[in-house]
Amino acid sequence: MKKDKKQFDITRPDKILMAGLRTLGTIGDNLTFNLYSTLKSESKGKAQTVFIGKKKLEKVAIQLFEYSPDDCMELDQPEDFSALQSPDPKKSYWLNFHGLHEVSLYEDLSKTMSFDRLMVRQMLDTTQRPKVEEYDKYLFFSVKSILQTEQQELNIEQISFILGKNYIISLQEEEGDHFDHIRYKIREKLGMVRHRKSDFLLVQLLDAVLDNYFETIDAFNLIVAELEKEVLKDPTHCTLLKLEKYKKDTQLIKKSLMPFKEALTNILNGRTNFIENENEKYFHDLLNSCKNAMDEIESTSKSLESLANIYFSSLSQKMNETMKVLTTVATIFIPLTFIAGIYGMNFEYMPELKYRYGYFVVWGVMGAVLILMLLYFKRKKWL
Incomplete structure (x- = not known):
């Protein structure tokens, strides 16, 4: 027996409105997802490596750091990657890419480093879920970095990240200042980066990505505080749209943080x-920070949900106040209309019609009824 399709409760217009807002907000995402799905299917059918995502830079920028406790060399736009093929065991290497759209460049890197073809396809697919995978000669780690723009968009x-013997390769979609402070430490020989292996550098890079989450969550908490004032003071339809937008954003952050935490857990449990x-303790600290970020965004999400409930409660309260006034007015005028209706009948033999002061008497009765009803409503605290 087939189940009936889900129907909206017509007695709850707020639910219909919320469902409509969610539908409008996901139309663009669905179109983009379908486009990328088609591209994935075609690339698999043709056994091709393709870039799946939005092109954010015109040209890929490359930067190579070669450092040890005693010296540091920085090279922009290196012509080849042979230094990573047989790295000096006394040095560490950090190769960073800005831009993922030049597929041929990464195919050359893959051939030089003998990377697995599947891993290369995953690092060029920006729709992939964050993950960690271990291969024979390297460890692949993929995460999502989330920052709020000036327009309050995510x-x-x-x-x-590809972690190998004495080297780490990082690949970013666009240029940013996520790792500038780490570059500064390497150049100026600050901290322990130049005294530790590449796995410690990976901790530093992941910690910088996680800092972006905390920065975004802090910005969200400020927005929630402003929305709380707006909801409690004078909420409008724009308030509801804002609540829905930020609820959706918090879900995106949670969806990105969860696999981040899973990947760190897999690293620590997989040994x-x-x-x-000696660097495992830093990964444990990173995992704890990730859990704290999840707790923070979960709290923010619950606050937004509570504000949405308060918004609809305030709308219901306003509607109840309006209906109360209208009902009071209608109730007062019912007996007055009854009296006016009686003396508006066109009967010839009505005793009061011939009475000289009948008009004033009727007005007096109607005024008395009005005053008595107002006093009664006041006593019952209906006014």
Whole structure:
């Protein structure tokens, strides 16, 4: 027996409105998702490596750091990647890419480093879920970085890391200042970055990505505080649209943080050979920070849900107040209309019609009825 399709409760217009807002908000996302799905299917059918995502830069920018405790060399736009093929065991290497759309460049990198073809396809697919995968000679780590723009929109960027012996490769969709402070530490020999292996650098890079989440969550908390004042003071339809938008944004953040936490958990539970024992404590600290971020965004999401409920409660309260006034007015005029209706009848033999002061008497009765009803309503606290 087939189940009936889900029907909207017509007695709850707020639910219909909320469903409509969610539908409008996901139309564009569905169109983009379908476009990328088609591209994925075609690339798999042709066994091709393609870039799946939005092109954010005109040209891929490359930067290579080669450092040790004693010296540091920085190279922009290196012509080849042979230095990573057989790295000096006394040095560490950090190769960073800005831009993912030049597929041929990453195919050359893959051939030089003997990377798995499946991993290359995953790092060029910006729709992939964050993950961690261990191969024989390297560890692949993919995360999402989320920052709020000045227009209060979420900028979601995929960042992938490949951790190998004495080297780490990072791939970003666009140029940003996520890792500028880490570059500064390497150049100026600050902290322990130049004294530790590449796995410690991975911790620093992941921590910088996680800082973006905390920055975004802090911005959201400020927005929620402003929305709370707006909801309690004078909510409008624009308030509801804002609530729905930020509820959707919080869901995106949670969807990105969850696999981030899972990936860190897998690294710690898998006892991978690419993480040294002395650096495991930093990954544990990173995992705890990730859990704290999840708790923060969960609290923000619940606050937004509560504000939405308050919004609809305030609308219902306003409607009840309006109906109360209208009902009071209608109730007062019912007996007055009854009296006026009686003496508006066109009967010839009505005793009061011949009475000299009948008009004033009727007005007096109607006034008395009005006053008595107002006093009664006041006593019952209906007014």
